[in-house]
Structure formats: C-alpha cells, structure tokens
Amino acid sequence: MSFLELAKKRYSVRAYQAKKVEEEKVNAILEAGRVAPTACNYQPQRLVVVQSEEGLNKLSRAANIFGAPLVVIVCADTTKAWVRPTDKKNHADIDATIVTDHMMHEATEQGLGSLWVCYFDAEMIKREFNLPKGVEPVNLLCMGYAEGTPLSADRHSKLRKPLTETVSYERM
Numbered sequence: 001m002s003f004l005e006l007a008k009k010r011y012s013v014r015a016y017q018a019k020k021v022e023e024e025k026v027n028a029i030l031e032a033g034r035v036a037p038t039a040c041n042y043q044p045q046r047l048v049v050v051q052s053e054e055g056l057n058k059l060s061r062a063a064n065i066f067g068a069p070l071v072v073i074v075c076a077d078t079t080k081a082w083v084r085p086t087d088k089k090n091h092a093d094i095d096a097t098i099v100t101d102h103m104m105h106e107a108t109e110q111g112l113g114s115l116w117v118c119y120f121d122a123e124m125i126k127r128e129f130n131l132p133k134g135v136e137p138v139n140l141l142c143m144g145y146a147e148g149t150p151l152s153a154d155r156h157s158k159l160r161k162p163l164t165e166t167v168s169y170e171r172m
Contacts, residue, residue: 011151
C-alpha cells in the first residue's frame, strides 16, 4: 500500500474493542516514532505507554480516551529540543507532533484504529505520571482495535478542502 493510500485509510476512532494490543504491534508503533525526524535530530520526544487498567483509569481523569486499551502520552523535553536562533522558537512540540503522526500511521498499518487527542488536563497528566520538570505532554495517541465499520478512504474528496483553498505558489 502506498503512503497516500495508508493516509486515506486512517480515520479518528472513538470506540474501541476491549482487546489488548499485541506487544509486537506496540513495538512497531514505538519504532515508527523512534525513526521520526526531529529538528537537528535532537529527539526531545519522551513517550509514556499506558495500557494497564490503573494507568488508563488515571488517564481517563485527565482526558476522554474513548475506551482505548492503549494510549501513548507523547511528551516533549523542552530542555532538549532545538531552538531556532532567529526568534527563539522551541521545536519540542513540533518534534513530538511528528512522532505522533508517524506512530498514528504505523498503527493504521498494523490494523489498529487511532485517535489523536490534544484536549486534556496537562497538569494532571504531569502529576499522575510523574513527568520531570521541562517535560510537557503534547499529544495523547489513543489506539486499539476499532469498534464498528471503518470510514471510507474515499471520504476525503467530500470532507477535505481542495488544494486550491490551501496551497499557493511563491506567495500568498
């Protein structure tokens, strides 16, 4: 399958089967995150894999994880990230987001559904999962076997803006 086919196949899953995700699939997903590009290859991502009942319950108090049996808390160590010298933009959150995207697509490749969650109580996650100073939760990646019928890969022609609305050449 081409990357574009894979990207079109992926959709936001908000209902999961109770089935646990196999260790080899979790490892493949984590490996996809490991090889993701980061600014200057600084690799400031820090991942917290949550799959125990206790951990998922703690996480559920900070965010809606939609019953996912596996959630990766994608964090960024802001003290270890590249900072653009011209305006001091810290790229930790961008790097963590690229890692999230790579893992999300590998989850699809592994036959899993996923949901990228950004609406959560960051302070609660920091406290409950003992994140060190400088390590910020950026995204939650919920994953598991999807419940229900998958969305059509052809939906993008109706749901996404045409390129003419989002792309310009040489200037805006």
